[in-house]
Amino acid sequence: MKRIFIAFTLLALATGLKAQQTDTSKKAGGKTSSTDSLLNSMSSDDKHQDVIGAFKATRLILSPTTTTVKKNNLNFLVIHRFGDIGTPTGGARTLFGLDAVNDVYIGFEYGLSDNLNVDFGRNTIGQLIEVGLKYAVLHQKMDDSSPIAITFLGEYGVRPYGSFSSYSARNSYLGQAIISRKFTSALSLQVSPIYVYDNTAIPDIAGNDKGFFALSGALRYKVTKHMSLVVDYEHPFSSFRTGANGFSDPLGFGIEVETGGHVFTLNISNARAISEINSLSNTQADYGRGQFRIGFTISRMFDFNHHEKWKDNK
């Protein structure tokens, strides 16, 4: 019995010494010490994080993005669409449409939480007032446990002016599921199935659909850290809104510049209307006829979050 204990004691001492020996030899080697491996084991590689910045702005040219305004932030938006660059109303006489303003949107988006936004805005076309809710249901993760981000958007639009048969005839509704993926640090894509319902068909022509599905696709490509190219396209699946009836699919190209707090988008599009309800319902402007225009978006983010003060560990 004694011998066994002594043997164990020696063994224990030996392993202890050996452990220390390997420790020091590693340290002499320099790079991988026990301190290193301990640090590595403590610092978890947290790959299960949200992918950030798929889109800089909450809106591109025509479409909203999966990006939401963060909690206690207020995004102020001013969006313009000028007159036709070509056609008799455009050309040098109107400085390629800059003298004419087709549509102006002034609106706000507020973050009730990081994922839930409420928005409010007013358009020149149809004097359309919009109120909406945007909810980010799924975020893209760095480890691809969720390869895409999904945001739902619901908009209610009302036209307070003009002659309508009833109050409800002034209303329009839009529901949209925005699906995006940031493929590389430069390239983000999104597709959005949309449903639009206008209580009065826009334009109000016999045979026009009140309700219809639509699909939009958008691309953002970062050229520099602060500048991106944006392409935005929409297609309404409406049997009435065809080329033969004078309708075109809205298509926009833009340059997006973000400067910390501000995002500016300078774009060219055939759509005269800014609101998706309007642009999907009624885009009767065609690139081939010179009916495309300069537009811009200015977005300014205000943050109402409080500042945390630094305290040393005591």
Added chain:
Amino acid sequence: MKHILLFLLAWTTIHQAGQDTYVCKNVKVNMYSSAPIEDIEANSTTGVSVYNSGTGELEFSIPVRSLHFPKSLMEEHFNENYIESDKFPKATFKGKIQEHVDLTKDGSYPVTVTGDFQVHGVTQTRTITGNLKISGGVVTMTSEFMVKCADHHIDIPQIVFHHIAESIRIRVSATYTALKNNNPSK
């Protein structure tokens, strides 16, 4: 009985190495830059650090995404445009304390640490001064130092409104606990 005691004594020597090792799993880091419009400040509390009092080795690892800014947009810009946290998720420091500090004596000791400081994938050998405080066996380290953005290839774009300074002040504070066992996995 005597032998059991002897055995236990031998056993504890194995774990002696562990008693030199101190760890901190909630390193506080503060980043501050004075800027013309508003000062920019971010805080993290989830960095980790290991200190070996025997060899003087001192290491830090800070997940960059854990630095939280009061303004979410600033945080996004910081991660995406400045520090590029998707490519360089961690800021690390691996160095050695130059002075020998007797951890059994309470007090506050100024220390100098020399080692590799890695941010944005660029490593710089730095000598950083700090303070080591011992009170009732609890080790706390604090330090304040400046980091030049240019040293770590962090470009400051000209057009941004949140214009940051060329040098960022970093404050670190870590309270250590002695590592109980020698098993580094937990």
